[in-house]
Structures are given as C-alpha cells and as structure tokens.
Amino acid sequence: MSDRRNDRMAMGLPAVIAESIALEMERDDTIVCIGEDIGKAGGVFGATAGLQERFGADRVLDAPISEMAFTGMGVGLAQAGMRPLIEIMFVDFIGVCLEQVYNAAAKIHYMSGGRQRMPIVFKTAGGNIGSAAQHSQCLWGLFAHLPGLKVVAPCNPHDHKGLMAAALRSDDPIVFIEHKALLLQKGRDFRHHPDIPDRAYTIPLGEAAVVRQGSDVTLATLSATVETALEAAEIVADEGISVEVIDLRSVVPLDTPTVARSAARTGRLLVVDEDYLSYGLTAELSMRVIEQIGLDGLRQIDRLALPDVPIPAALSLEQAVVPGTDAITAKLRAMAQGN
Amino acid sequence: MPDTAKMLDRYRRMGAMRAFDEACLDALRRKAIHGELHVGLGQEAIGAAMFEALQPGDAVVSTHRNHFHALAKGVDPRALLAEICERETGLCGGRGGHMHPFDPENHFSATGIVGASLPVALGYAHAFALRGEDHVAVGVTGDGGSHSGAFHETMVMASARDLPLVVLVENNALAISVDFAAVSPTSTVAERASAYDALGLHVDGTDVDAVTAQFCHAMDHARSGQGPVIIEATCCRFRGHFEGDPEHYRSRDERNRLRAEFDPIALYADRLTEAGVAREDLDAIIKSEKAAAKAMLAEVLADPLPDPADALAHVFVDDVFVAGAAA
Numbered sequence: 171m172s173d174r175r176n177d178r179m180a181m182g183l184p185a186v187i188a189e190s191i192a193l194e195m196e197r198d199d200t201i202v203c204i205g206e207d208i209g210k211a212g213g214v215f216g217a218t219a220g221l222q223e224r225f226g227a228d229r230v231l232d233a234p235i236s237e238m239a240f241t242g243m244g245v246g247l248a249q250a251g252m253r254p255l256i257e258i259m260f261v262d263f264i265g266v267c268l269e270q271v272y273n274a275a276a277k278i279h280y281m282s283g284g285r286q287r288m289p290i291v292f293k294t295a296g297g298n299i300g301s302a303a304q305h306s307q308c309l310w311g312l313f314a315h316l317p318g319l320k321v322v323a324p325c326n327p328h329d330h331k332g333l334m335a336a337a338l339r340s341d342d343p344i345v346f347i348e349h350k351a352l353l354l355q356k357g358r359d360f361r362h363h364p365d366i367p368d369r370a371y372t373i374p375l376g377e378a379a380v381v382r383q384g385s386d387v388t389l390a391t392l393s394a395t396v397e398t399a400l401e402a403a404e405i406v407a408d409e410g411i412s413v414e415v416i417d418l419r420s421v422v423p424l425d426t427p428t429v430a431r432s433a434a435r436t437g438r439l440l441v442v443d444e445d446y447l448s449y450g451l452t453a454e455l456s457m458r459v460i461e462q463i464g465l466d467g468l469r470q471i472d473r474l475a476l477p478d479v480p481i482p483a484a485l486s487l488e489q490a491v492v493p494g495t496d497a498i499t500a501k502l503r504a505m506a507q508g509n
Numbered sequence: 510m511p512d513t514a515k516m517l518d519r520y521r522r523m524g525a526m527r528a529f530d531e532a533c534l535d536a537l538r539r540k541a542i543h544g545e546l547h548v549g550l551g552q553e554a555i556g557a558a559m560f561e562a563l564q565p566g567d568a569v570v571s572t573h574r575n576h577f578h579a580l581a582k583g584v585d586p587r588a589l590l591a592e593i594c595e596r597e598t599g600l601c602g603g604r605g606g607h608m609h610p611f612d613p614e615n616h617f618s619a620t621g622i623v624g625a626s627l628p629v630a631l632g633y634a635h636a637f638a639l640r641g642e643d644h645v646a647v648g649v650t651g652d653g654g655s656h657s658g659a660f661h662e663t664m665v666m667a668s669a670r671d672l673p674l675v676v677l678v679e680n681n682a683l684a685i686s687v688d689f690a691a692v693s694p695t696s697t698v699a700e701r702a703s704a705y706d707a708l709g710l711h712v713d714g715t716d717v718d719a720v721t722a723q724f725c726h727a728m729d730h731a732r733s734g735q736g737p738v739i740i741e742a743t744c745c746r747f748r749g750h751f752e753g754d755p756e757h758y759r760s761r762d763e764r765n766r767l768r769a770e771f772d773p774i775a776l777y778a779d780r781l782t783e784a785g786v787a788r789e790d791l792d793a794i795i796k797s798e799k800a801a802a803k804a805m806l807a808e809v810l811a812d813p814l815p816d817p818a819d820a821l822a823h824v825f826v827d828d829v830f831v832a833g834a835a836a
C-alpha cells in the first residue's frame with residue numbers, strides 16, 4: 171500500500187462523507203444543509219465536520235428539534251430552486267416528519283406532471299448498534315415502498331463518497347441511509363475497501379457491485395450486512411463453499427440484472443437484509459430475479475432478515491434477531507449442501 | 510425556622526438519584542449496557558421536586574433522560590436498574606432498555622423520540638378529565654423538545670380543553686450541541702404559555718426548595734381545573750449528551766465551571782449547613798445512598814439476561830404468527 175492510500179484509508183467514514191458534501195457544495199452553491207447538530211458539532215458522527223466553518227452558518231444550518239418544519243423547508247427550498255440536504259439524525263425520527271417526505275417530496279414531481287423537480291437529499295443514519303426499538307431501525311424497505319423516492323444505503327467509504335455526490339446532483343428526492351456501525355469505522359476496517367480518490371466523483375445510482383466472486387451461492391445484501399456477508403463468505407470458503415457477494419448499494423433503483431446474472435450462474439440465491447422481513451427487500455429482490463430468469467433458473471432461493479419484531483434492548487435478544495455471521499453461514503452451508 | 514427534617518429528605522432524595530445514575534455509569538463501564546445511555550447528573554433537584562409534587566394516581570411521560578422521573582414516580586428502582594442493564598428481571602424484561610421503561614399500573618412511561626412524550630401525557634390528561642378523576646398528567650421535555658411541533662399541538666389541545674396537564678421543561682440550555690439561545694425565538698419557554706392562555710412558570714431548577722414549591726403550585730393549578738401549565742426549570746447537564754459524547758461543543762473548563770457553580774446537591778448542602786446541619790451528617794447520607802446503589806447494581810448484574818428463545822414474544826397480545834420466527 172502506498173503512503174497516500176494508507177492516509178486515505180485511515181480516514182473515518184464520516185470524514186469521507188463530509189469531504190464529498192464539501193466538494194459538491196463548492197461546485198454548486200445552491201446546496202444548503204439543514205439538520206440537528208450538523209454545524210457547530212459537525213454531526214453526531216462527524217459526517218458534516220468542517221462544513222459550517224467552510225460554508226457558513228446559513229448554508230450549514232444547525233436546526234432546532236423541529237423536523238416537521240425543516241423537512242418541509244427542504245421541499246420549499248427545492249421548489250425555490252435550491253438543492254437542500256436535510257439531515258434526520260437517525261432514520262427512526264422520520265416518523266415526526268414523514269408527511270413532508272412521502273406526501274410532498276416523493277409525489278410532487280409526479281403530481282406536477284413532471285414540472286416541479288424535487289432535488290432533495292434526506293441524509294440519515296440507521297442500523298443496529300444496541301439502541302433498542304426506537305433507535306435501531308433500517309427502514310429502507312419503508313421508503314422503497316413509497317413511490318417516488320430513491321433509496322441509497324452504501325457500505326464502504328468509496329461508495330459513500332461517490333453515491334453522496336450522485337445524490338446531491340440528482341434531480342430526484344433521495345433517502346441516503348448511512349449505517350451507525352459503519353460510521354464508527356475507518357476505511358481500513360472494511361473488508362472490502364476500494365481506493366477513495368481525493369477529487370469529486372460520482373457512482374451511478376442503481377448499480378450493484380460484486381464485492382466477492384464465487385460460484386456456489388449468490389448472496390445479495392447492502393449496507394453493513396455486506397461486511398457481515400463477506401466475513402461469512404470467508405468462513406465458509408475454508409469449507410469449500412464459494413460465495414459471490416453482491417453489494418446492492420441502493421434499494422431504489424434496484425439492480426436486479428446484476429443479481430440475476432450471478433444467480434443464474436450459481437443457481438443459488440440468498441438475500442440478506444437487516445431491515446424487517448415482511449413486504450421488504452428480500453421478497454422483492456427474490457421475485458424480481460425469478461421474473462428475470464424463471465423458477466427453473468434457480469436451484470435454491472432463500473432469505474434472511476430481521477423478523478417482524480421491534481428491536482429489543484437486551485444484547486442477548488438483539489443478537490437473536492439481527493442477521494449476523496452465524497445465521498448467514500448456517501444458511502450458506504444449508505444451501506450448499508442442497509441441490 | 511427551616512424544617513431541617515424535610516430538607517434532609519430532599520437532600521437524601523437528590524443523593525439517591527445521583528447514586529442511581531452513577532450506578533448506571535458503572536454498569537456501562539462493566540459493559541452491562543450496550544446501547545446509548547443518557548444520565549441526568551446535575552438535574553437531581555427537579556426529580557426530587559417532582560417526587561413531592563406528584564400524587565399516586567398522577568401520570569408521568571418522560572424522555573430519553575428519564576431515570577429521575579421514573580424514581581420520582583415510584584417505579585421500583587431495582588426493576589428500573591435491571592431494565593437499564595438489559596436483564597430478564599427488568600421492568601420490561603430487557604425489551605425496552607433505558608430509553609423505554611414502561612410501568613403501566615404506576616402510570617409511568619417514556620420515549621426516545623424527542624417531543625413525543627407530550628401528546629401521550631395529553632392523552633392521560635384527557636382520560637383523567639373524561640373519568641372525572643383529579644389526577645394530573647406530567648409530560649416531560651428538554652428545552653430541545655420545546656421546539657417540536659408536538660409541543661405546540663399539545664398545548665393547543667390541552668389549553669382549549671383546560672386539561673390537567675403539566676408540561677415540565679427541563680432547560681439545561683443544550684440540545685446535544687445546540688444552544689437554547691441560538692434557536693429559541695423567546696428567551697424562556699415559560700413565556701410561550703401566554704400564547705396558549707396557559708400558566709407559565711420559570712424557576713431555578715438547581716434550587717430544590719424553589720423548584721419543589723413551583724412544581725406543587727403547577728400541579729395544584731392543573732388539578733383544580735384551571736388548565737395546563739408550562740413549568741420551566743433551568744439546570745445544567747454535567748456530562749455529555751450521551752455517554753461517549755466527545756462534547757466538541759463545549760470546553761472542559763466550561764463544564765467544570767457549571768459543575769462547580771450549579772450542582773444542586775452541593776448548593777443544598779450549603780443551605781443545610783447554614784441551617785445548622787453538620788457536614789459529616791450530609792456526607793454520611795451521600796455515602797449510604799452510594800453504597801445502597803452499588804449493592805443494588807451488584808445484585809442486578811447477577812440476574813440473567815433474557816433468553817434469546819423468547820426474542821419474538823410480545824409483538825402482539827394475541828397469538829399471531831411472526832414472520833422470521835424460524836430464523
């Protein structure tokens with residue numbers, strides 16, 4: 171590894187996200203950020219660190235706990251020709267302002283017959299780190315169910331940087347869901363960590379990435395579970411099971427072709443999701459793959475997700491419901507042993 | 510003549526609350542709590558005042574920083590600590606955790622969503638009014654939560670119907686990093702009461718005598734059918750917003766200054782010594798409360814964690830299939 175690469179990999183994920191937002195704010199002065207603790211404190215994880223010093227307190231606004239107002243402000247700002255980034259600290263808190271997200275932001279481009287654009291990024295953090303039922307959810311399935319929202323949930327820092335830039339340049343409303351556990355990591359902590367260029371770059375929304383190649387089972391997932399899946403794939407590799415791991419990177423758009431191509435080759439598809447099981451990503455992706463390659467194209471299909479239960483506080487219970495390495499390796503083994 | 514026996518009770522109550530949260534900090538260090546933890550150190554006088562102001566049938570709906578309110582409401586401290594420590598013996602069997610303690614018979618609950626406590630308290634107040642009961646519902650919020658839409662909507666409905674609601678605003682001047690003065694259109698929250706035709710009270714929440722008197726006044730007002738009250742008690746948060754908060758928004762010096770100047774327990778110790786109580790007696794009270802909390806923690810940590818096999822219990826009252834159960 172070059173020194174340069176080493177330095178970049180020593181950056182925490184939040185610093186990479188802040189760098190991406192800064193580069194976009196530099197090239198586009200219509201971008202404004204509003205959220206709780208994003209200015210003076212630089213974000214509770216540091217994902218907006220330095221932005222207020224650099225761009226001023228008007229473009230990087232520390233908001234009171236008035237989400238209904240500042241989420242609606244995002245809609246108004248967008249209608250007035252600005253490109254707001256609205257931070258909802260944890261995705262669970264969207265409950266207090268979902269109105270503006272799903273009745274306004276998501277629908278206005280359509281309701282206006284394509285006349286009114288809605289370039290908003292709702293930046294938020296989800297995922298389990300032990301904070302129980304009201305501070306642990308992922309909810310990307312919820313947003314994906316509501317027509318009109320793009321839903322992005324990256325894993326590694328390289329993807330966060332490129333997808334955040336793409337989100338800020340998109341003319342559609344985007345829910346950008348970071349994972350709290352990943353926000354506590356540095357680049358080099360990730361099992362899969364492509365280089366993070368200094369310059370601004372974008373990654374097209376809706377393109378999955380094959381992050382590990384394999385021939386026995388296709389495992390599709392996203393966000394922090396990509397790391398768990400890679401760990402599981404390493405474990406079963408020693409037992410002779412070859413797993414292809416696909417990082418979906420976004421739920422809307424959903425890159426079905428990449429998954430379907432892989433599944434057609436391996437004949438086995440496992441979809442893993444940290445979000446709730448029912449009416450969610452696992453069922454949707456499985457069905458879309460079947461629609462593309464037919465039931466005969468697959469020997470096995472299975473899924474693993476959070477059961478339909480609020481997330482418990484106790485560690486012993488949380489571990490029983492959140493798909494972890496053990497649950498994934500068990501599924502992979504069972505699938506590889508089948509036909 | 511100051512009533513020193515009563516004063517000593519207040520002192521002990523504040524000491525017990527601080528000792529409880531210190532036990533939580535200890536539990537966190539021992540990794541018995543794996544999620545977020547918000548303690549109330551510096552805000553004990555308000556909890557002690559609430560204890561005296563409440564009557565048994567009253568309701569309290571609290572926030573993410575709820576331990577003192579739970580203790581004030583008479584929630585069993587051991588069951589509360591066991592819940593915070595994620596034990597099977599906890600108030601909610603380890604399902605809720607420190608931000609979500611529920612004690613239904615006792616009319617106590619809390620929420621981790623800022624502002625969301627107030628409409629729930631409004632519901633209790635409406636139920637009490639419907640049933641003609643002379644109970645009062647207390648909805649707790651921080652200064653940060655007073656900027657939420659829920660605060661406004663709750664006050665509108667409560668005052669239009671003269672409901673027995675007391676909104677307690679614990680104003681520690683910070684919502685995580687955000688200064689109250691930087692985002693509030695009014696210099697106090699209490700003065701907003703006039704816009705709702707409600708009673709607004711503003712009190713030094715580090716002075717346990719003052720805050721107790723005002724809290725009792727607020728409760729009497731609401732209980733006697735005169736409508737809702739906003740009581741704002743100013744105070745300081747001595748620790749980070751949550752344990753692990755890097756506190757980039759304030760200096761160590763600033764925090765130490767607040768602790769030195771506004772510690773409700775130290776301030777009250779001064780008042781008690783002026784009233785003739787010996788320092789040693791006060792120190793002995795604190796020492797015994799600390800020892801009791803420590804012993805309680807030791808007991809709780811010996812309790813079992815919830816059985817993973819029961820992780821899917823309690824989603825519904827009825828026996829309904831929970832998808833993913835096999836996983």
Ligand SMILES: Cc1ncc(C[n+]2csc(CCOP(=O)(O)OP(=O)(O)O)c2C)c(N)n1
Binds near residue numbers: 206259683746750
């Ligand atoms: C609706 C909602 N928005 C944001 C948060 C994140 N959050 C938790 S506590 C907090 C600050 C609360 O400040 P305040 O009401 O003054 O209470 P304090 O923490 O000072 O006791 C914030 C922003 C949340 N839990 N819920």
